[in-house]
Amino acid sequence: MVDCAIALGSNQGNSLEILTKSLSALNQIPGIILKATSSWYQTEPLGTPQSQPDYLNGCALLSARQTPEELLNVLQATEIQFGRTNKGALQPRTLDLDLLLYGDLILNTPNLTIPHPRMIERAFVLVPLAEIAPDWIEPKSKAKIARLLRNVDTSGVKPYIV
Ligand SMILES: Nc1ncnc2c1ncn2[C@@H]1O[C@H](COP(=O)(O)OP(=O)(O)OP(=O)(O)O)[C@@H](O)[C@H]1O
Numbered sequence: 001m002v003d004c005a006i007a008l009g010s011n012q013g014n015s016l017e018i019l020t021k022s023l024s025a026l027n028q029i030p031g032i033i034l035k036a037t038s039s040w041y042q043t044e045p046l047g048t049p050q051s052q053p054d055y056l057n058g059c060a061l062l063s064a065r066q067t068p069e070e071l072l073n074v075l076q077a078t079e080i081q082f083g084r085t086n087k088g089a090l091q092p093r094t095l096d097l098d099l100l101l102y103g104d105l106i107l108n109t110p111n112l113t114i115p116h117p118r119m120i121e122r123a124f125v126l127v128p129l130a131e132i133a134p135d136w137i138e139p140k141s142k143a144k145i146a147r148l149l150r151n152v153d154t155s156g157v158k159p160y161i162v
């Protein structure tokens, strides 16, 4: 089993319900154990080509028996299960699941880059991840998540009040 970190995001549909149910769905998959969940954050869209609704974002820690490629397939199947259609990169979506960290692995294949290449610049990832894994060392920068968080502007990331 390998410790993994994922990022969750949604800005279409009932985001809170979609995110919560997607975590339960992942926990039901043989070989995956949900270890920790961050709180949820309402976040301003970052880097999107046109204006979009705010996102609901969070992170989770999993223990997984799957290989990185198998885990990516599981995440993509779960996105589709929760209504994601492939309208293209950076478009609004019911569910986005990114594989952030897979132990201390560094991997670069055409379909999968680990650590997730944009995680260290994204406050909407680092704020929730620092809640549940502040001491995890991001293997490319060799910096702890809590340290990386100090380099980003967190002003667009607000705790989500239910
Ligand atoms: N670590 C990773 N986690 C998830 N997808 C990845 C990863 N590395 C590469 N990919 C690839 O990225 C492709 C596009 O993913 P996706 O549509 O979720 O991008 P996006 O959410 O629009 O943008 P971003 O990747 O910046 O979050 C996927 O088909 C997948 O093959």
Ligand SMILES: Nc1nc2c(c(=O)[nH]1)N=C(CO)CN2
Residues within 6 Å of the ligand: 008, 009, 010, 043, 044, 045, 046, 047, 048, 055, 057, 090, 096, 124
């Ligand atoms: N706030 C926020 N901005 C984004 C997000 C996201 O999840 N939250 N996802 C993106 C593409 O994956 C692009 N921009």
